[in-house]
Amino acid sequence: xxxxxxxxxxxxxxxxxxxxxxxxxxxxxxxxxxxxxxxxxxxxxxxxxxxxxxxxxxxxxxxxxxxxxxxxxxxxxxxxxxxxxxxxxxxxxxxxxxxxxxxxxxxxxxxxxxxx
Amino acid sequence: xxxxxxxxxxxxxxxxxxxxxxxxxxxxxxxxxxxxxxxxxxxxxxxxxxxxxxxxxxxxxxxxxxxxxxxxxxxxxxxxxxxxxxxxxxxxxxxxxxxxxxxxxxxxxxxxxxxxxx
Numbered sequence: 001x002x003x004x005x006x007x008x009x010x011x012x013x014x015x016x017x018x019x020x021x022x023x024x025x026x027x028x029x030x031x032x033x034x035x036x037x038x039x040x041x042x043x044x045x046x047x048x049x050x051x052x053x054x055x056x057x058x059x060x061x062x063x064x065x066x067x068x069x070x071x072x073x074x075x076x077x078x079x080x081x082x083x084x085x086x087x088x089x090x091x092x093x094x095x096x097x098x099x100x101x102x103x104x105x106x107x108x109x110x111x112x113x114x115x116x
Numbered sequence: 117x118x119x120x121x122x123x124x125x126x127x128x129x130x131x132x133x134x135x136x137x138x139x140x141x142x143x144x145x146x147x148x149x150x151x152x153x154x155x156x157x158x159x160x161x162x163x164x165x166x167x168x169x170x171x172x173x174x175x176x177x178x179x180x181x182x183x184x185x186x187x188x189x190x191x192x193x194x195x196x197x198x199x200x201x202x203x204x205x206x207x208x209x210x211x212x213x214x215x216x217x218x219x220x221x222x223x224x225x226x227x228x229x230x231x232x233x234x
Contacts, residue, residue, distance in 0.1 A: 037225075042227070043209075043230070044225065045225035047222075050222070091159065103162055104150070104160075104162065104211075105162075106159045106160045108158070109158075
């Protein structure tokens with residue numbers, strides 16, 4: 001069964017508008033972490049934001065915020081004021097396991113295109 | 117932030133030859149590094165976890181004799197694709213776990229290596 005689900009294969013947004021990228025996850029662990037990464041065409045994985053399972057506040061990093069709904073097991077990424085440089089693939093990932101055995105499980109990703 | 121490098125950034129090799137990819141943590145010591153594989157338009161799939169001074173732990177379905185991993189020092193892990201075939205062509209990405217990262221068990225990613233086997 002998929003542990004990270006990103007159902008939107010692609011999205012288009014106008015520059016300066018906000019966009020929400022969906023991510024749902026499945027785990028029976030109490031302690032886990034959720035990450036969002038951006039992958040431009042160059043291929044590098046760029047860390048955007050992190051949410052720990054015990055964090056009560058939604059994470060924010062500049063224009064990025066994470067809408068964490070634990071009961072629904074969703075961790076949607078919100079990008080405010082989209083920029084042309086935001087066009088890229090976006091991956092949601094979950095860290096499961098503990099030190100020495102932890103691993104990141106990635107969703108299939110979604111392609112965001114920001115139009116001028 | 118922490119920096120992880122990979123070398124080479126791209127490589128073309130002939131079928132049947134072996135290729136070595138290096139992953140280095142430049143400004144921190146990483147006891148654990150990870151190797152991922154990404155096919156075009158697909159997600160990252162973890163291949164193996166590399167621990168300094170011990171044998172790598174491979175994910176199910178990954179051939180350990182084909183993908184040799186050596187984590188010889190706290191700053192270097194290597195992935196050797198042995199007897200490469202065209203189906204091994206892919207984007208290989210490494211990451212290193214920062215021991216003192218603010219986010220629990222955070223991994224820092226290298227820029228990736230694009231392997232093409234002809």
